[in-house]
Amino acid sequence: MALQYTFPEDFWWGSATSATQIEGAASEDGKGLNIWDYWYSKEPNRFFNGVGPETTSDFYHTYKEDIQRMKDIGHNSFRFSISWARLIPGGEGDVNEEAAAFYHRVIDELLAQDIEPFANLFHFDMPLEMQEKGGWESREVVDAYAVFAEKCFELFGEKVQKWFTFNEPIVPVEGGYLYDFHYPNVVDFKRAVQVAYHTIIAHAKAVEVFKKRSIPNGKIGTILNLTPSYPRSQNPADLRASRIADLFFNRSFLDPMVKGEFPEELTAILREHGQLPEMLEGDKELVKRNTAELLGVNYYQPRRVKAKEHLPNPYGPFMLDWYFDLYEMPGRKMNPYRGWEIYEKGVYDIMINLRDNYGNIESFISENGMGVQDEERFMENGQIQDDYRIDFIREHLKWLHRAIQEGCNAKGYHLWSFMDNWSWMNAYKNRYGFFSVNIETQERTPKKSAGWITEVSKNNGF
Numbered sequence: 328m329a330l331q332y333t334f335p336e337d338f339w340w341g342s343a344t345s346a347t348q349i350e351g352a353a354s355e356d357g358k359g360l361n362i363w364d365y366w367y368s369k370e371p372n373r374f375f376n377g378v379g380p381e382t383t384s385d386f387y388h389t390y391k392e393d394i395q396r397m398k399d400i401g402h403n404s405f406r407f408s409i410s411w412a413r414l415i416p417g418g419e420g421d422v423n424e425e426a427a428a429f430y431h432r433v434i435d436e437l438l439a440q441d442i443e444p445f446a447n448l449f450h451f452d453m454p455l456e457m458q459e460k461g462g463w464e465s466r467e468v469v470d471a472y473a474v475f476a477e478k479c480f481e482l483f484g485e486k487v488q489k490w491f492t493f494n495e496p497i498v499p500v501e502g503g504y505l506y507d508f509h510y511p512n513v514v515d516f517k518r519a520v521q522v523a524y525h526t527i528i529a530h531a532k533a534v535e536v537f538k539k540r541s542i543p544n545g546k547i548g549t550i551l552n553l554t555p556s557y558p559r560s561q562n563p564a565d566l567r568a569s570r571i572a573d574l575f576f577n578r579s580f581l582d583p584m585v586k587g588e589f590p591e592e593l594t595a596i597l598r599e600h601g602q603l604p605e606m607l608e609g610d611k612e613l614v615k616r617n618t619a620e621l622l623g624v625n626y627y628q629p630r631r632v633k634a635k636e637h638l639p640n641p642y643g644p645f646m647l648d649w650y651f652d653l654y655e656m657p658g659r660k661m662n663p664y665r666g667w668e669i670y671e672k673g674v675y676d677i678m679i680n681l682r683d684n685y686g687n688i689e690s691f692i693s694e695n696g697m698g699v700q701d702e703e704r705f706m707e708n709g710q711i712q713d714d715y716r717i718d719f720i721r722e723h724l725k726w727l728h729r730a731i732q733e734g735c736n737a738k739g740y741h742l743w744s745f746m747d748n749w750s751w752m753n754a755y756k757n758r759y760g761f762f763s764v765n766i767e768t769q770e771r772t773p774k775k776s777a778g779w780i781t782e783v784s785k786n787n788g789f
């Protein structure tokens with residue numbers, strides 16, 4: 328049967344993970360503590376069912392069989408992150424040789440299976456000592472990160488060609504400094520802006536270091552969670568609210584990291600409210616010189632926005648919601664098992680925006696996925712029948728396909744995630760994998776979607 332949706336040759340089929348979420352072995356072989364290990368030790372009850380990151384899906388020990396499973400389901404690429412606290416305990420100083428050996432083993436195994444490694448340098452996991460120095464609020468930590476990045480390029484650059492400076496850099500800003508769902512649980516807009524700004528500087532420094540090394544066929548980019556902003560109506564107040572939400576949540580990182588420029592309207596708003604970060608001379612040029620060459624797009628759900636119904640208290644502290652309210656569009660399609668909206672066309676809208684406004688940068692879907700609570704309820708004959716996930720992926724792929732037909736430079740699709748894993752405060756609440764994982768026995772079982780994606784990746788379409 329002819330395929331209706333065929334993807335370009337060498338399309339990247341795969342999945343994404345992160346160190347803290349899959350490795351486990353949190354205190355093995357000299358790994359240092361990161362903020363998650365620490366926060367969990369202090370406040371275990373803030374994590375779903377009191378479960379912390381110490382075990383997770385144990386990839387540290389099972390990587391070999393897991394990579395075989397990736398091969399079995401047709402992956403030709405795979406994203407993992409390198410834990411800063413594992414590689415350089417404390418964040419500065421000597422490399423932990425056992426950690427370096429572990430990442431070499433993972434990379435070698437991927438290459439032996441013809442799976443291209445996509446290495447990410449930071450996925451929410453600040454080493455504890457670096458946080459104690461001020462985390463991303465501190466310029467010293469930015470410099471330590473650049474040294475860590477350089478170490479990674481030096482150690483693994485001969486084997487890994489695709490590199491990413493950050494995953495979703497806005498999330499530690501929102502979680503750690505605005506809405507209290509990541510350590511250090513600060514709620515302070517001005518500090519949040521400083522953290523965001525320094526993350527962008529850290530990205531630029533890592534890119535600069537990377538370019539100096541000139542890794543053969545090497546590319547460096549970043550991974551952003553882009554949430555297209557849709558206004559409730561076309562009236563000017565709703566349109567403005569939506570534009571400002573887009574500025575805060577998307578363009579704040581997208582513009583400096585891809586275009587090398589901070590959006591003027593955003594800078595003007597921050598200036599008006601006395602919220603500009605501290606900047607050093609030369610920063611602007613640094614950011615301009617060191618833009619991403621490759622962009623990972625994490626897309627889960629859109630952001631629907633309306634104009635504010637009540638004016639904010641002018642004497643209260645400045646907050647994002649001075650400018651817009653979120654809007655629950657009637658009739659929107661929801662993921663009933665996670666509570667997020669499903670809007671497949673968002674993928675297309677993001678890609679068209681990148682094509683038209685961001686130089687059609689080489690990009691791919693670096694995360695997309697459907698979280699499901701209590702997924703065991705869909706178990707039949709020993710397998711989770713996740714037809715909902717198959718529909719979810721297929722419908723997003725159709726829109727991605729259309730974007731490619733219309734000239735977008737989208738090169739691949741990675742699901743979040745390869746197997747069920749631990750997720751920040753949600754711990755094991757939402758399951759995302761192609762494989763289910765029994766956390767007690769570490770047994771993996773392919774879900775129905777694993778069989779489906781095998782066919783899709785082998786046929787390069789459906």
Ligand code: BGP
Pocket residue numbers: 345348494495552625694698743750751753757
């Ligand atoms: C993304 C993160 C991932 C993962 C995913 C699912 O934002 O990059 O690390 O956690 O969200 O999130 P959750 O498990 O909270 O549903």
